Amino acid sequence: MGEAMARRQTASSEAPALVWFRQDLRLHDHAALHAALASGRPVLPVFVLDETTPGRWAPGGASRWWLHGSLAALAEALDTLGAPLVLRRGPWHEAIPRLVEETGAAALHAGILHEPWARRADRAVEAALDGRGVQTHWHRTATLFDLDAVRTRSGGVHAVYTPFARTCRALPPPPRPLPAPRHLAAAAAPAVDRPEDWDLLPTHPDWAGGLRATWRPGEAGAAARLRGFQREGLDAYDRRRNQPGTDGTSMLSPHLHWGEISPGQVWHAAAHAADHAADRGGTGPDRFLAELLWREFAAYLLWHHPHMPEQPLRPAYANLPFRHDRRGLRAWQRGLTGVPIVDAGMRQLWQTGWMHNRVRMITASFLIKHQLIDWREGEAWFWDTLVDADLASNSAGWQWVAGSGVDSAPFFRVFNPATQGARFDPDGAYVRAFVPEIAGLPDTHLHAPWTAPPLVLEAAGVMLGRTYPHPVVDLDLGRRRALAAWENTVRGAA
Numbered sequence: 001m002g003e004a005m006a007r008r009q010t011a012s013s014e015a016p017a018l019v020w021f022r023q024d025l026r027l028h029d030h031a032a033l034h035a036a037l038a039s040g041r042p043v044l045p046v047f048v049l050d051e052t053t054p055g056r057w058a059p060g061g062a063s064r065w066w067l068h069g070s071l072a073a074l075a076e077a078l079d080t081l082g083a084p085l086v087l088r089r090g091p092w093h094e095a096i097p098r099l100v101e102e103t104g105a106a107a108l109h110a111g112i113l114h115e116p117w118a119r120r121a122d123r124a125v126e127a128a129l130d131g132r133g134v135q136t137h138w139h140r141t142a143t144l145f146d147l148d149a150v151r152t153r154s155g156g157v158h159a160v161y162t163p164f165a166r167t168c169r170a171l172p173p174p175p176r177p178l179p180a181p182r183h184l185a186a187a188a189a190p191a192v193d194r195p196e197d198w199d200l201l202p203t204h205p206d207w208a209g210g211l212r213a214t215w216r217p218g219e220a221g222a223a224a225r226l227r228g229f230q231r232e233g234l235d236a237y238d239r240r241r242n243q244p245g246t247d248g249t250s251m252l253s254p255h256l257h258w259g260e261i262s263p264g265q266v267w268h269a270a271a272h273a274a275d276h277a278a279d280r281g282g283t284g285p286d287r288f289l290a291e292l293l294w295r296e297f298a299a300y301l302l303w304h305h306p307h308m309p310e311q312p313l314r315p316a317y318a319n320l321p322f323r324h325d326r327r328g329l330r331a332w333q334r335g336l337t338g339v340p341i342v343d344a345g346m347r348q349l350w351q352t353g354w355m356h357n358r359v360r361m362i363t364a365s366f367l368i369k370h371q372l373i374d375w376r377e378g379e380a381w382f383w384d385t386l387v388d389a390d391l392a393s394n395s396a397g398w399q400w401v402a403g404s405g406v407d408s409a410p411f412f413r414v415f416n417p418a419t420q421g422a423r424f425d426p427d428g429a430y431v432r433a434f435v436p437e438i439a440g441l442p443d444t445h446l447h448a449p450w451t452a453p454p455l456v457l458e459a460a461g462v463m464l465g466r467t468y469p470h471p472v473v474d475l476d477l478g479r480r481r482a483l484a485a486w487e488n489t490v491r492g493a494a
């Protein structure tokens with residue numbers, strides 16, 4: 001921004017423009033903030049914590065922990081620019097109009113969210129502000145493309161990832177990231193909440209030690225994570241992204257979910273690397289771009305199928321005979337199923353708030369198919385425990401594994417977790433890190449301790465049923481039971 005504009009804004013006593021921060025807790029590449037500044041009005045940055053989300057979709061424990069750190073970082077960055085972040089709590093459709101009333105704001109700039117409740121709230125906010133003659137401006141801050149503009153050749157909504165991704169890549173690329181403002185002409189701030197009063201952090205017990213050790217919420221943490229990945233992970237991404245025992249993926253997902261870095265920033269960083277890698281025959285960066293498009297596809301599916309978090313997108317899957325198995329569910333949640341790769345994943349999730357993508361697929365498949373437990377139980381647990389819990393990616397991921405999504409793995413393709421473990425964690429680094437009580441087993445038996453001869457178990461200090469559980473379900477039996485359930489309901493209904 002030019003000095004002249006900054007001076008004009010500082011001197012301005014005009015009605016302010018409200019900038020409503022949501023899942024875009026950053027200063028770089030923030031279209032709403034940028035547009036508010038360009039309007040020449042003084043700016044009032046605001047975040048509203050709305051816990052009245054319907055159903056079971058109020059922010060989970062791990063999300064609340066992250067949000068605390070992320071808001072603190074954003075507030076500090078805004079303070080440095082001289083514009084304190086106004087924090088409010090309450091239903092969006094009430095809190096935003098009230099704040100407009102209090103401050104005499106003349107305009108609202110906000111990012112578009114994809115959650116169905118957010119879309120309803122946004123319509124209510126817009127109607128309330130319209131009535132007061134206040135302009136509402138919606139900006140794309142959380143996705144790469146306008147989700148209404150990605151269409152099939154006949155103008156329909158894509159149902160399959162590959163043509164969706166092809167259409168995206170044929171569109172003009174996402175705009176170049178916008179710079180962070182260097183000055184903000186701040187409006188006088190009204191009374192604000194303090195995040196400490198919001199009880200976002202766990203107190204008793206404090207389960208967040210592993211989260212603190214793993215993550216640095218906030219824009220600076222996101223930028224550092226991207227730089228590290230560009231330096232050490234991006235070129236080898238296609239080779240290592242399926243190996244949970246290595247740092248083969250970016251771990252950017254919580255930063256992307258909260259918008260501490262925009263998908264456009266990540267896209268351009270990787271696209272630039274892809275151009276260079278292509279010259280050398282490398283495909284790592286391009287493969288990474290494809291994963292960013294999976295995120296986009298999940299947002300797109302939620303946008304066009306708002307019931308995706310609750311209902312199978314294929315109606316035939318509505319009547320699968322899921323079992324009510326509280327003990328089995330509990331064993332899965334705690335990482336005590338007796339199947340090492342599943343337990344390692346579930347413990348990584350509990351300890352760090354994150355799980356490797358390959359292992360998300362394996363643990364989800366084990367719950368839905370081997371245990372025959374409703375995918376919505378797993379979805380709800382992930383929602384509560386993931387720092388990257390994202391309504392679109394989570395529900396799309398669960399429906400993909402359940403086979404009930406529009407573009408999904410077929411239900412009859414049942415992952416064998418022992419084989420998956422041996423294939424993707426061949427040296428056992430991942431399982432040994434999270435399931436130390438079986439670390440002494442040789443690689444040949446590590447992923448299936450029940451196959452180890454008694455002498456091998458004894459030498460490793462493993463007593464099945466005492467130091468480590470027997471599998472909660474026989475893998476072959478579980479597989480056959482799942483296939484029979486599918487055969488009788490889904491295939492029968494087709």
Ligand code: FAD
Nearest residue numbers: 249250251252253291294295357360388389390393394397
């Ligand atoms: P990278 O491999 O480095 O990929 C870069 C980015 O691309 C990710 O940060 C993410 O934004 C996006 N991405 C990669 N794979 C996927 C994918 N399959 N679907 C959607 N986006 C993807 N992701 C979430 O962000 N939030 C969730 O709540 C979530 N729940 C999931 C539940 C299940 C059952 C499954 C199978 C997957 C889920 N995913 C979810 C997708 C994926 O597992 C994570 O995005 C990924 O593991 C994040 O790690 P990363 O940042 O290192 O990914």
